[in-house]
Amino acid sequence: MKKPPRIAVLKERAPGEARVGATPETVKKLIGLGASVCVEAGAGSSAFIADGDFAAAGASMGSLAETVRDADIVLGIQGPEPELLAGAAKGAWIAAVLDPFNRRELIDAYAKAGFEVLALEFMPRITRAQSMDVLSSQSNLAGYKAVLACADAYGRAFPMMMTAAGTITAARVFVMGVGVAGLQAIATARRLGAQVSATDVRSATQEQIQSLGAKPIFVDAIAGIEGEGAGGYATEMSEEYQKAQAELVSSHIARQDIVITTALIPGRAAPRLVTDEQIASMKPGSVIFDLAVPQGGNVEGSIADEMVERHGVRIIGYSNTPARMPADASALFARNILNFLTAFWDKEAGHPVLDAEIGDAIRLTRDGKVVNERLLEG
Numbered sequence: 001m002k003k004p005p006r007i008a009v010l011k012e013r014a015p016g017e018a019r020v021g022a023t024p025e026t027v028k029k030l031i032g033l034g035a036s037v038c039v040e041a042g043a044g045s046s047a048f049i050a051d052g053d054f055a056a057a058g059a060s061m062g063s064l065a066e067t068v069r070d071a072d073i074v075l076g077i078q079g080p081e082p083e084l085l086a087g088a089a090k091g092a093w094i095a096a097v098l099d100p101f102n103r104r105e106l107i108d109a110y111a112k113a114g115f116e117v118l119a120l121e122f123m124p125r126i127t128r129a130q131s132m133d134v135l136s137s138q139s140n141l142a143g144y145k146a147v148l149a150c151a152d153a154y155g156r157a158f159p160m161m162m163t164a165a166g167t168i169t170a171a172r173v174f175v176m177g178v179g180v181a182g183l184q185a186i187a188t189a190r191r192l193g194a195q196v197s198a199t200d201v202r203s204a205t206q207e208q209i210q211s212l213g214a215k216p217i218f219v220d221a222i223a224g225i226e227g228e229g230a231g232g233y234a235t236e237m238s239e240e241y242q243k244a245q246a247e248l249v250s251s252h253i254a255r256q257d258i259v260i261t262t263a264l265i266p267g268r269a270a271p272r273l274v275t276d277e278q279i280a281s282m283k284p285g286s287v288i289f290d291l292a293v294p295q296g297g298n299v300e301g302s303i304a305d306e307m308v309e310r311h312g313v314r315i316i317g318y319s320n321t322p323a324r325m326p327a328d329a330s331a332l333f334a335r336n337i338l339n340f341l342t343a344f345w346d347k348e349a350g351h352p353v354l355d356a357e358i359g360d361a362i363r364l365t366r367d368g369k370v371v372n373e374r375l376l377e378g
Helices: 023-035 051-056 064-068 103-111 127-131 134-153 179-191 205-211 240-254 276-280 326-343 356-362 372-376
Strands: 006-010 038-041 058-062 075-078 093-097 118-119 162-163 166-168 170-178 195-199 258-261 287-290 308-310 313-316
Touching: 006 276, 023 038, 023 051, 023 162, 023 326, 038 064, 051 058, 058 064, 064 093, 075 326, 127 195, 127 276, 127 326, 134 258, 134 287, 134 326, 170 179, 179 195, 179 258, 205 240, 240 276, 276 308
Parallel strands: 006 038, 006 075, 038 058, 075 093, 093 118, 170 195, 170 258, 258 287, 287 313
Antiparallel strands: 162 166, 308 313
C-alpha cells in the first residue's frame, strides 16, 4: 500500500511572525484525509496553541530535522529558507505566502533545490477558490485590527455620547480602498459608533459602501473603473482621474479624525494616497493607519512598526498586521490551507492533485525550474 503523504508544519522564523500554518482542528482533518502530520515543537506557541493540543489531534511532534525528514508537503505562513528543508522528499510541495516578486532569489533557490513551490497569495479570485484565499482571510482581520489600533491611539471616543456634562461628537473615519480590509474597517468603525466615509477607484464599490451605512466619496465628473481589475484588484487610473480624486480627497481629509488606507496592487509598490500637505491639513490629534506600509506605504512618512507624528497627526502602520491577532489569523489561514488540500485530494492517488486553473496560477517552480507565467513575464 502506498504510504500516506507526510505533511510538515514548521515554526515560523520571520521577525514578528506569530502565526502558524495549522491548528489542532485542521491537523485532525488532514489526518482524516489520509495524511500523516508532523509539527515542529513550539510551532504554535506564539498563536497560543500548545504542543499537547497538536499531539492530541494526532500529530507527531519533533525537532526541525525530524519534522522535515521525508516531508511531501511543507506548510507555512511565510516561506522557509531552503536550508531549513534539508531532508524533505524530492519534489516536495512548499505551500506558503512567498512574496515572489520581491523575493525572487528565494524562489530561484527553491527551484534549484528541486521543490515544487505553491504561492498561496497567487490563489485566483474565483468562486470555487474563495475558501482557499489566504489574502482575503488575513485582510479581513487586518481591517478590523487597523480600526482598533486607531481607536487606541485616538485621544477621544468613537461614538457620539450624550451626557449630563455635555455631548461628545462622533469621530469621523475615512477609509481609502474598499477591498476586503477596507470593507471590514468600515464595518468595524461603524460598530464603534463613528461617522464613516470611504472611497475607491472602482465605481462598483459605491453600493458596498452604502450597504454598510457609510458615505461614498467619489469623483463623479470623470469615469473611474466601472468594475474591477484582474483578480478583483484595482488597476492604475488615468492622470486626469488621479488629479480629480486627489483634489476631492484633500478637501475631505481635512475634516477627518481617522484615516485608514488599504490600497495595494500586487507586485507593485503601494500607490501614494496621502501626502504630507494633506496630513498637515488634518486636526492635531488625528490618526492615520497605513495598512500598505509593508509595500512602501500609501501615506507619506509612514514607517513600519513605528508611530510617527507629523504636524500633530499620529501615523501608524504594522509590517505584519494579521500577526497581531495570531490565534484567529492562524485559525483562518489553516482552514484556507485545509480547504485547498481537501479540494484537490485524490482518494485513488492518496494525495492532492492540482488542476490546471488553480495549479498553474499558484505553482512557481517545478522540476528545477521557475514555471509561473507572472514571474517569467516580470
